[in-house]
Amino acid sequence: MLKVNHLYKSYRSGANVYEVLKDVNFEVKKGEFVAVMGPSGSGKTTLLNCISCFIPCDQGEILLNETDLTGLSQQQLAKVRNEELGFVFQDFMLLDGLTVFENVCIPKVIKEAPYKAMEKKAGKLLEIFGISEIGDKYPAEISGGQKQRTAVARALMNNPLLILADEPTGNLDSKSSEAVIGAFKSAQKQLQATIFMVTHDSFSASYCDRVIVMKDGRIFRELVRTGGRREFMGQLLSVLAAMNGGDGNEPR
Numbered sequence: 001m002l003k004v005n006h007l008y009k010s011y012r013s014g015a016n017v018y019e020v021l022k023d024v025n026f027e028v029k030k031g032e033f034v035a036v037m038g039p040s041g042s043g044k045t046t047l048l049n050c051i052s053c054f055i056p057c058d059q060g061e062i063l064l065n066e067t068d069l070t071g072l073s074q075q076q077l078a079k080v081r082n083e084e085l086g087f088v089f090q091d092f093m094l095l096d097g098l099t100v101f102e103n104v105c106i107p108k109v110i111k112e113a114p115y116k117a118m119e120k121k122a123g124k125l126l127e128i129f130g131i132s133e134i135g136d137k138y139p140a141e142i143s144g145g146q147k148q149r150t151a152v153a154r155a156l157m158n159n160p161l162l163i164l165a166d167e168p169t170g171n172l173d174s175k176s177s178e179a180v181i182g183a184f185k186s187a188q189k190q191l192q193a194t195i196f197m198v199t200h201d202s203f204s205a206s207y208c209d210r211v212i213v214m215k216d217g218r219i220f221r222e223l224v225r226t227g228g229r230r231e232f233m234g235q236l237l238s239v240l241a242a243m244n245g246g247d248g249n250e251p252r
């Protein structure tokens with residue numbers, strides 16, 4: 001599904017070069033829900049923006065179903081972003097002048113898809129994410145959790161290969177966060193969605209199948225969930241603590 005090989009990215013400011021991603025390698029399989037964690041500044045957003053092709057990388061490959069995105073033209077990239085990728089952002093990015101239902105429809109409106117099929121699809125997504133009752137409300141009239149579930153529904157409208165989410169629960173209280181993670185889990189179960197999510201929050205990450213922990217622009221550790229959520233959260237917390245200790249070893 002997604003394969004990132006030897007990815008490098010640096011930012012230049014004047015004569016200074018900041019290496020942000022240094023030889024990042026990983027894979028996401030179809031139907032997987034993967035989180036990326038790591039301290040602020042470790043390169044998570046940069047990684048996500050490279051995969052989204054919002055910023056160019058310096059070196060390496062980003063293969064989405066065998067197609068290397070780093071080799072595509074702007075026009076081809078626009079098509080990939082519209083049709084193969086779905087985006088969920090920390091600050092929702094809903095259009096204030098449109099209702100929940102209309103916001104969810106946006107990706108299809110852009111594609112000029114047939115109206116009837118669009119309505120049917122949007123109705124189904126609203127149902128899956130428990131927001132049917134608020135379909136006619138405007139973003140200003142709904143809660144943060146409802147806004148983000150609307151954004152998740154919108155991201156799925158074109159049946160993308162991959163959902164990319166940057167801190168989707170970053171602006172939410174714990175109850176709303178749980179509802180949004182629940183929406184991702186429903187997308188995974190009912191729509192076989194593949195989700196790649198950057199998060200600070202080990203509670204949200206503990207719902208994932210796998211967590212990639214980044215440190216200083218490299219992958220520090222990958223953890224696969226084998227048991228229950230609570231147990232996985234314990235493992236995550238101990239890896240994060242060990243990382244902050246700086247020696248890279250598990251605490252004794």
Ligand SMILES: Nc1ncnc2c1ncn2[C@@H]1O[C@H](COP(=O)(O)OP(=O)(O)O)[C@@H](O)[C@H]1O
Pocket residue numbers: 011012018020038039040041042043044045046047
């Ligand atoms: N556009 C930019 N220009 C210069 N430096 C940047 C830019 N974006 C991010 N950085 C730097 O790159 C590093 C990684 O940032 P980022 O990917 O946002 O990390 P994270 O999402 O893990 O907090 C930070 O040191 C940040 O200051």
Ligand SMILES: [Mg+2]
Pocket residue numbers: 044045046
């Ligand atoms: Mg970030």
